Structure formats: C-alpha cells, structure tokens
Amino acid sequence: MSDHGPAPLVEGITAAIVGVRDVDPHLAFYRDRLGYEVAAEGTVPAAVADALWGTGTAGVEAVALAAAGADTGRIHLVRVPEPLAPAEQPHNLDVGLIGIDMYARDIETAYAQFTEAGLAWSTPPATYGVAVGEQEVMVTQGVCPAPDGTAVVFVQPATVRGTAAWDADPGRLYTELTSVVCHVPDADAEVGFWGPDGLGMSVWYDVVFSSPGFDTVAGLPSGTRMRLAFLAGEKTARIEVTSAEGEHGVDRRPTQRPGRSLGHSGWAVRTRDLDAALDSVRRTGGSVLGEPVETADPLHGKGAAASVTTPNGVSVTLYEPRA
Incomplete structure (x- = not known):
C-alpha cells in the first residue's frame, strides 16, 4: 500500500477479445497491414474455455497479437465455430461494445494506403472538437471495418499519451490498442x-458534449448530446465509456x-x-459468473x-498471472 492508498487492482484493458470464424483474414489485417506480431498461439483448454465463456467440450483456438512486443493493448483472436449471431459492425448508438482504437502516425496516408x-473505411478521416472544461480538444479519426464485424478506429492524436509500442519502436505507423469503447445505459x-x-483506473475526464463534427463522424442524429468518460490506468488500453441522451440503438450485449x-x-x-x-466487482454492481479456474494457455x-x-x-x- 502506498501513501496514496491501495494500489490499483488493474493497470488498463490488457486485450480486446475478438471472435473470428477464420484466423487468416485477421492476420492479414492486423499482422500484415498494421504490423502486429503473433505473441502466442495455441488452444485454450476445453475445461478453462467452458468455465470462462461457456463454450462446451472442445478447446478453443486462440492467437494473441501484440504491437512491438507490448504486453498490453493486445488483440486476442478467439475462433468461434458456431457464433450466436452473424457478424455485424455496431453503430455508435448501439448498447454494448463498440470500437477498438489505436493511434495512426499519419491518418491521411493510412487512409490512402487502405483505399x-x-x-x-466506413468513416473517412475527419476532425471534430470535444469540449473538456473550458478547452476544446480536437480529435482526428476514421473508422475501418475489420473482418467479422469489428470496428477499428484510427486516431491521429494532437498529443500522444503513453503508448508502449511507440516507446519501443518510434517509427511504427500504428500503436497497440490505445482505448476500447462501450456505449452503456448507466x-x-x-x-x-x-x-x-x-x-482503480483514473478518470481522466468525464464530459457531456454536443458537436456537429462528432455527429457526422459517429453517424449520430444532429444535436446528439453524448457523455464521454475516459478512464485510464498505468498501461493501455484505456476505456471510453459513452452514453447518449435519448434513444439507443440495438442492444448487442446478449x-x-x-x-x-x-x-x-x-x-x-x-x-x-x-x-x-x-470482491470489487461484486461491491460495485458487477456479476461474477463462476469460480476462478487455474489455466496455462496462450492468452493468459x-x-x-x-x-x-x-x-x-x-x-x-x-x-x-502466477510466477
């Protein structure tokens, strides 16, 4: 325990879990185009996968992707033989998980190369302002659909904030995941x-704003008021919690x-x-779905x-992790 209270229980979002029908198109996208490396691959044992995710009696094929060897901001590809629903990219007003974000060194060049x-890209690069206190923070971003309905948001930051991949390899075009996005009712x-x-993550800012530029970029009705809370730990990925006033879209959580x-x-x-x-999950209104399980697998x-x-x-x- 430090002079400032107990140490945070988590340091950030270690990885976004991405369900895939076939690993190869994702490797072509994340590895070959964006420069991620395969950090580990193999099978999550059936007993572990079923205890964690309810996948049944078969082991689950998995690949962990990292940017410049970063142990955080990763992408965990998990093969899903019988998905609950067809692949579909969420809309920003849908309830549940939305996009995964990473920095791009030159977003216009990235867009040209992809084109x-x-x-x-479902949303070409555009710049908009977000009011944070008395300042307006300018954000430049675009959205590219990845395989199996994943929305990848490329952000060219006005100010770079801690990225392990650029610290390790300043010449990279893209970083590890810098944030993940969820749109929630509460x-x-x-x-x-x-x-x-x-x-234990820090609240970097928590604002309610309306921006015509953001409405255009995010495909929102004109005049939408959006709450954006940005939570950060010692490592990426950070969390963007969004909540729009008024009607929501599809509830994708099930x-x-x-x-x-x-x-x-x-x-x-x-x-x-x-x-x-x-204990913290229970105390703050979350749900624990089962007893902890011991594992030794490529993701964890x-x-x-x-x-x-x-x-x-x-x-x-x-x-x-165990030593």
Missing part, C-alpha cells in the same frame, strides 16, 4: 466499476460473449489480485482467471 488496397455505474473506488460471438466481444484484464478484484499464460460482467453487462475475463 489503394481496396479496403474501404455511465455512472460503469465509471464506478472501473474507477478509483472500483478496480450476443457479445467471448468465445461465442464474432467481432469485439469482450475484454481481458490482468489483475495483481484476482480475489480482491472479484499460467495463472488463475474468472469471467465477470460489469454493471452494464460488458463481458470481462479477469486473470492473475
């Missing part, structure tokens, strides 16, 4: 779950389950103390893991 390769509960009084759904279907989060993290290494949901039903695999 030349025949890969269309933002207060989600912030409480992840924040300083929960699992079909966003790791190991059973295609696309962005959950988060993997490393913790220093699994028992304490599970050797350790103990448990499946939980946040107060808004986001699926999270918490795990504690």
